[in-house]
Amino acid sequence: MLIALLSGLALAVAPAGAQGRAPDPLGVTASSTAGVVTSAPGCPSGPLTEGRLLTGSTSLPPGAFSSLASQLSVSLPFRIGGIQVGLSGSEAQVALANARGTLTLALSSGDCTTPGSLVYDGTTVSGGGNWTVVPDATPANAYRGASGSGTFTLNSDVTPTGTGKSWSLSLSGSVTLPQPQVAVTQRAYWGGIGNYLTRTLSVEYRIRNTGPGDAFNVKLLDALPTGSGITRLGPVPQTVGAIRSGATAAVVVRYRVCGLVVLGCRFTANTQTSLTDALDGNLHTETVPVAVQVPVTPVP
Structure with missing residues (x-):
């Protein structure tokens, strides 16, 4: 007792609960005129035999994704056949990154068997689909353990290989963080x-x-x-x-x-x-x- 009095040390641990916290809304809109389109494998069978891969990134101002300036990167392998388009969530990803870490989303709109709501007009892929959070447990990533889902809309020039392609993407939904x-x-x-x-x-x-x-x-x-x-x-x-x-x-x-x-x-x-x-x-x-x-x- 005397030691505690002399040192002024006292334990008073009383954590408050984190119950009742709501999911964080996610609403991000981004665009660029510096996308890159390269050829990609099409589907092994069926109508979507042509493949185009769109990659690119753009800066997001503070407030668009958290309070920090951030970067949005896309890697979207489109499978195309006529006006039909498939975008597989196992491959199509969007990364939202800042100094705290990275939140990665998988985008999906149909697949090789059943094309989704995206359409191709000979120049541009447009339409929408769904996204889900890609699990990540990296300790240094502040977005580790996140889950969530939502919808997206996009418009992208996917004319054959080249640089300077324009694209725009809107994401809406919610994310739950530990x-x-x-x-x-x-x-x-x-x-x-x-x-x-x-x-x-x-x-x-x-x-x-x-x-x-x-x-x-x-x-x-x-x-x-x-x-x-x-x-x-x-x-x-x-x-x-x-x-x-x-x-x-x-x-x-x-x-x-x-x-x-x-x-x-x-x-x-x-x-x-x-x-x-x-x-x-x-x-x-x-x-x-x-x-x-x-x-x-x-x-x-």
Whole structure:
């Protein structure tokens, strides 16, 4: 007990649940005039005997896919026969990438056996279909573990091989991400004899992300003490930034505490954090009460 009082250490882990979080809506529209079309295998049998592969990429501004500037890349092998077109989800992919990671979607509109709703007019493939998220478990990818589905529409010049092909793509649907959640511990210290004499206590709050998803836009909104005789000096709010799953970030809040008597002085601070997931969706706050034991002596 004496060791705990002297060090000012106290465990107060109280993670708030991540229940009730909604899927993130996904709505992205992109276009380019720098696509590349190369020849590709057609279907081994049936009417779709000609193949064209469209590849390309384009930049997305902040807000189009999360709050970050991003890149959208396409690799779409069209199987063509007359006006009919097939696009197989096992091969046709769109990648949405930024500094946090990559979300890959598989696009599908029919196959070699049954062409979908895409049509070919001799120059352009146009129409729509469905997409699903391609599973990814890469630890460094903030979009790992995502699932979701939706629809797409596209318009693409697929005239025989060449560069400078124009294409446009619209995606709509929703994505479900593993969510972050918060636990908080604390370390209380005086930081010197002067602070001890003026009863100015520093409390380092260690915010740990105990959820399976990475946390972004993390802020400590408040750490308000309960009870009498304790005054929060701040600073609050404080911007923390990103906390990966399993990682911890620390912020310090100062208090005026205790008056003359330090022995037995303690209080509870209601820490309030706000955060989002990797798509900057599901903005929410979590309140965790943390018990703070004031150190008896000014030594660290």
